[in-house]
Amino acid sequence: MHTRADDRSLGELFGDLVRDMGILVRQEVNLASTELTYKASRVGRELALLAVGGLVAYAGLLAIVAAVIIVLAAAGLPWWLAALIVGVIVAAVGAVVVQRGLAALKRVDLAPRQTIQT
Template sequence: MQGRNGRDDRTLGELFSELARETSTLVRQEVNLAKTEMGQKASRVGKDVGFLAAGGVLAYAGLLAILAGLIVLLGQVIPMWLSALLVGLVVAAVGYFLIKKGLDALKREDLAPRQTIETLKEDQQWIKDQAK
């Protein structure tokens, strides 16, 4: 509310009251932004975990049949125990590769709400400027 001389005619109490209301609104908006941002990140991480689980289950089911056939086939050329050992080592190496790939993807995911952190810094500066 500006008077005739262009000055704000509100009392100091009214100004602080307005600042408190605006700060409260700002904090609520920032909390909502943080919730949204964390929800998006959790969704991406959940999708990566889903890929890990689905890949593991499918690989396991498919490999069981193939491995049994491969062990029997190799067992006709070398002793059955050696055939099973060799096939087991190869399968373990492939499994290790898949697990490592999934874990590396999860490690690259930044879970910190970066956008919210930046806006909170801006809000802090805005509040300091308003208090002057």
């Protein structure tokens, strides 16, 4: 492909340098794209898992909430007060669950570390 290094002109050397730099830039872009695609799919799986778990828990929670309100009302509390007490407790638990989910997402490192190192 190349002749001996001493036989190449300055123009040929410069052309090789430009070509090699272009190859390097393309390889770095491909590496960054691959790394970011992997990390994005990982975040997507975790978000899907979080959403499915939330929906299933929500269905169960609705049944439990209704039962607790009925029990409190049967114990002598007015219906509106029973619903208010249960609603406040459920909202507090929901806030804790959301905070945990956000904390788990923040632990995912989205920076293309391998690309940055090269």
